[in-house]
Amino acid sequence: MLLNEIPVKKVSGVSALKEGELHAFHIFTVADLLEYYPFRYEDYRLRPLSEVQDGEKATVQAKVFGLPVLQRYGKKSRLTCKMMADDWMFTATWFNRHFLKEQLTPGREVTLTGKWDMRRMQLTVSDSEFPDQGASRSGSLQPVYSVGGNITQAWMRKTIKQALMQYGEMIPEILPQELVQQYGLMARSRAIQRIHQPVDNEEGQQARRRMVYEELFLFQLKLQVYRAMNQQRQDGVQHTVDNATMREFVRSLPFELTDAQKKVELEILQDMRSPYCMNRLLQGDVGSGKTVVAALALYAAVKSGYQGALMVPTEILAEQHARSLAKLFEPFGITVGLLTGSITGRKRKDLLASLQMGLTDIVVGTHALIQEDVFFRALGLVVTDEQHRFGVNQRSILRRKGYNPDVLTMTATPIPRTLAITAFGDMDVSTLSERPAGRKPISTYWVKHGMMDRVLGFINREISQGRQAYLICPLIEESDKLDVQNAIDLFVSMQQAFPDFQVGLLHGRMTPAEKEEAMRLFYANETQLLVSTTVVEVGVDVPNATLMIVMDADRFGLSQLHQLRGRVGRGEHASYCVLIADPKSEVGQERMRVMTETDDGFEVARRDLELRGPGDFFGTKQSGVPEFRIADMVSDFAVLEAARDDAAELVREPAFWTSPAYLPLREYLQREQILQGELID
Template sequence: MNPSSEVTALKGVGRDLATKLAEMDIVTISDVLEHVPFRYDDFVTGSLTEAIHEDKVKFTGQVQSEPLVRYYGKGKNRLTFRLLVEERYSVTVTMFNRAFYKAQLKLGEEVTVSGKWDLHRMTISATELQFGAIEGELTPVYSLKGDMRMKTFRRVVELAFAAVESVGERVPDSIRTAYRLLDRMTMLKALHFPTHRKELTAARRSYVYEECLYFQLKLQTLRLGKRQGQGIVLPLHQAAVDEFIAGLPFPLTGAQKRVTEEILSDMHRAERMNRLLQGDVGSGKTVIAAIALFATIRANKQGALMVPTEILAEQHASSLAPLLEPFGIKVGLLTSSVKGKARVLLLEALRQGEIDILVGTHALIQDTVVFKDLHLVITDEQHRFGVEQRKRLRAKAAQADVLYMTATPIPRTLAISVFGDMDVSIIDEMPAGRKEIETYWAKPEQIERVFGFVEKELLLGRQAYVITPLIEESESLDVQNAMELHAVLVERFRDNQVGLMHGRLGSSEKDEVMQDFKDNQVQVLVSTTVVEVGVNVPNASIIVIYDAERFGLAQLHQLRGRVGRGDAQSYCILIADPSSDTGKERIKTMTETNDGFKLAEKDLELRGSGNFFGTEQSGLPRFVLTDPALDIQIMETARNDAVRLLRSEAFWQTSDYDVLRHYIEEQGLLDGERIE
């Protein structure tokens, strides 16, 4: 039977069952075969990649280190050793009062351990150890929707495999042979009906490579010159650019100079620029944007800068104007607050080319916003915007260069998959003279001492942020909330104004509170994490973060970056419960480094790639089995293979690569549009 046949061709699948399958986007027999399990119930040996934090699990692996025994108390002891699981993961095994195993465990020996799993520390507190591998029945568990029952769907899968003899290969024979990958039918059968763990591991490896190869073909088709002729060569007036840079109120760092050269070089090419600019909080991304915009205007083109919030738009406009307007460059600001006649006049000036640079929120993508000759599109904190918003802004100029900026450091393990179609520039050097923020960990019972320190900073004329996770009381979470805390601090700091900001305020209310804080009308700002992105208050020298163990490292680092923007020494105080192991690890890391990229790698390790950005609009690709963090080696291999294939004559001319070439063509990857 043909895999493309509808599921009703299977004996036993009637209209009612077909309707239920359609709710799961399963229409053909091929769809059934492709709907692979997301985990397996294994009552003897668990898969590390599917193990849930703090669940009871069993792993089989090879002893990787000499067992170590520590004695404590009255006759008590703890045995630890490393176990290599699934031939790729190094797990720490801890057993209490099992010192006798020290003489029995040999390096390289296969053992099976069971106990409680700590995903963050990659540790199992084992209560049982057996020598050798013990295989059990692997039962597939599928993601289902509606009224579909697990038993029913498993029967449909069995019917599908009984009806189909083969499926089309998606990976060329030459690559499968080189990497010893399974043919597609064998791979799918092993994923649906694995008989043992090694078979499942081999099938997963084959599937992950296929996913990575097709994903990287998308990215690298765009990156390797398929946009040629889609852009225009921007005339680069180097002398004028040099004069502008020389007139800046501060010298560029070495990293800023390098990044500037990369961006200007892109703009001077015939291909459209598609570059990501990564820079830690305070590294000086805005001045790089100003230089790129200056070069654009000197070539008689227009530029646009889109940011997520009104207050950030105002901040960027007020930062760019004094740098650019002395050169006769007009900077406009468009937000939802610009209304009536002022809006009409602004849009007409933009259409006539009287406004050179338009800074704004998502208001920039409205149909009424028309540029005379837009060439450079810059998006700040790009992962805060949805795919369609970014695409609509780019669409306002078919040949525009695009620069994405982010202060969220992206670990290498995610950057290769999230931004693999972009060229990446990194500002990895902070401006000279910038003081490092001092970070301290305080326990909840030390809060009065913390307030005393805040009071000293206020007496010096400084300002303070106090951050809390929730707005109102929660029965399920024992955390301080913003409203209650605001009431406490109004009483505690009677000689100062204490403001309150949270996500339930309207945008105009948030802007009003933030403006009061910027103008020092408010000295202490109690807030939830809505202040996280880009707000610039140089006089704020201290930030106190309640329940810090509940935040991810990346978010804590972003919050810490709200201070340290002025000349004064700044401080970040983390109020955290020491009883949380994961929280303790995060807080300890925060006090040890201010390096956003080191923190990002650690955050990825602790939280996993799925939770790294904390937003569904981050652009993180959706894979079936691939985990970009765990499968980085396969992803890198697939990336190199995609580059090699696309650059080879054989790929474009021989039948061996018909399936890959057809995929690129049917995805519309050759028309110059960036794949989202």
């Protein structure tokens, strides 16, 4: 029986109650438990005090030398006792451990772990053990796991140790022998044993190295096999639009395409004309012209006799895209529908009927597009904008509304190209790297809160010249209410500061209709200053807005700040971004520096990745970017690339599909349902 088929309750000591609690950590089987890796180790190896630096944490063997002294302060207590270790006399101090007083008898041996204060000759004890009581942690590296609720560190350590005793012999090898030898990797069973119970740092690192490579290799193998199978499948939509038809549309555009847009258009058309499913990621900086590229693809789909769908994260954005696409397609008789949560009743019924009969060529919408009663006559292309804002399941539901339609995914969060190709190994990646002609760079300034009067003067100057401005409040995660209150307070103070201008308010608690009205008034220049939470981050296009002010800017990630900055600079006038922050942390200060030094989204993304790591960088766990148990896409990037190349080479080998040597890998793919032709999302 395989370890991933044995329920975790089979491990001695795991009660039905504890089993339920382990499920919260996604631990269901013995394999899940053994692959629940520690994120660091506590060092309980004994050291002589003479080797311990001031302020360092250390474990020492000592003897009780004096009588313990207990002091109480209400419910709290402080226990001190003189100790001897290697001819060194020092004071051991415990807080709120009054019950130890009776056990600290002169001459008794005790193992102490704590922080060493050389000046006072004092050890502030965090852990203490008496060797004469039996089992001891001292002398070892102890794993530290991510725990919570009723699962304690001690219980997790004991349970994983028990699982290794019961099932350690059953841990199978999965990697091909040639890769294990090529990289000098530990055997799998030993690596899992040693990652939980390392003898020393070197052994722990070698065990981690083995499991990091395995995790990244298996991830890449899934992508490469999926890719190979997808390219063999000839059951995608084969679009038949000719170049002359495409040129006619391009000539009708009110601007010249950039070289980058032309190149990306060719890549997309080549995919759409092929008989297998397109699965392409289009990434481009804020304002690089992704929407036009999406319009070209949608036009090609309609001219080939199919329908297209564009799914976006917000109603404001859906309405904006529907308006601009309708304007572009009107001369060609192409109909554009809009489907959002606000569209109900007769209007919704008519649109659904029109889609099902094929009378509506293109539909732009929010999550409303994936509701059960939405049917297409012939869906040939699915475009999702800002894909990281949709869950994996939502994207695949939309795709299943057609028969293997082509998929184009757009993001304005630029991802360093090498990382994109490797992380989205099953997707082809197109990049828009240049700005359309006429887009002016945005001047960015970082100021402290004490300069707010000058910022208000700047707002006054821009609005007096006929321009408009955004003023953004941070999202205070602990409470939406606080966030809204923050925005409302700021809105009231701006109304008082600018009695001659119209000030608008936009926040997440407003109804869709209220949000739409607030944006409509701003779009029409009926409000000149819009106080908002980060609702405006995605894709809102007001060419007359030239000033973006972000309060408490250090609360935002770099990519989010860059998105906000991209809301201005969309018209002919010079534009500015002012970041107001007094960052306490080095990371906050570094973010402000990066924002003032560059407005290149790819450079911002690279620095953001360095500062935050991939988990935060990509936002939600549903982003489609893999969540790894032990590997880290940034620090283990070289391993990720090697694993990708190894997996691609192996999949090209005919022996991979037949040889007994690769049976464990084929069985793994079978379990992951890759060989059933399941699409990876």
